[in-house]
Amino acid sequence: MTLTTIRTAAATSLAAAGLLFTLAACSAPVASQPTISAPASSATAPSSDSGPCAGVKVVVDSGSLKQDAADQSVCVPVNAPTAASKVLDEAKIKTEGTTQYPTELVCRVNGVPAADFDITHKAGTYKEECKGMPAAFAYWSLWVKPSAAGAWEYAQEGLATLQVNPGQSLELLFTIDGEPAAPAA
Numbered sequence: 001m002t003l004t005t006i007r008t009a010a011a012t013s014l015a016a017a018g019l020l021f022t023l024a025a026c027s028a029p030v031a032s033q034p035t036i037s038a039p040a041s042s043a044t045a046p047s048s049d050s051g052p053c054a055g056v057k058v059v060v061d062s063g064s065l066k067q068d069a070a071d072q073s074v075c076v077p078v079n080a081p082t083a084a085s086k087v088l089d090e091a092k093i094k095t096e097g098t099t100q101y102p103t104e105l106v107c108r109v110n111g112v113p114a115a116d117f118d119i120t121h122k123a124g125t126y127k128e129e130c131k132g133m134p135a136a137f138a139y140w141s142l143w144v145k146p147s148a149a150g151a152w153e154y155a156q157e158g159l160a161t162l163q164v165n166p167g168q169s170l171e172l173l174f175t176i177d178g179e180p181a182a183p184a185a
Contacts, residue, residue: 054077057168058073059072059170059183060109066175074105082164084155085162104177137176139175140174146168148167
């Protein structure tokens with residue numbers, strides 16, 4: 001099989017899955033249909049509903065940092081592959097990079113951790129200045145879950161290049177000294 005044949009087959013499978021998903025949504029009883037009526041590209045507001053997400057579910061988990069003010073879960077309606085950075089923008093989640101890596105890394109999410117916040121770790125305390133690489137023992141990590149029943153996978157790309165699809169979940173997780181090692185199920 002050639003690479004072109006594989007890509008064509010994959011594109012056809014994705015198109016068929018999208019059509020089935022759309023038809024299933026149209027045939028669902030009115031009471032179970034989502035209240036969102038248009039894709040994010042039409043400037044529809046994200047939903048904080050904890051039920052099934054027809055778009056991309058976005059989760060922010062401050063993890064071991066325990067700054068619950070940063071934590072949230074939002075469903076962002078999308079109907080096609082979309083840049084993770086755009087999905088976060090639609091979810092009203094503000095990320096900050098570092099001086100050295102302004103779009104490649106995530107240093108703060110919704111202002112967390114604040115520049116004056118003492119992060120307690122095994123070797124003492126630390127304040128994140130967001131100049132270069134965040135500390136290896138205290139950082140935001142990016143995770144993707146391919147479906148509601150799938151397993152979380154560490155993102156292989158950053159927010160600027162990562163594309164997420166309808167039905168996937170995207171999580172920003174703060175880890176201190178390796179805990180938590182991955183998002184909760």
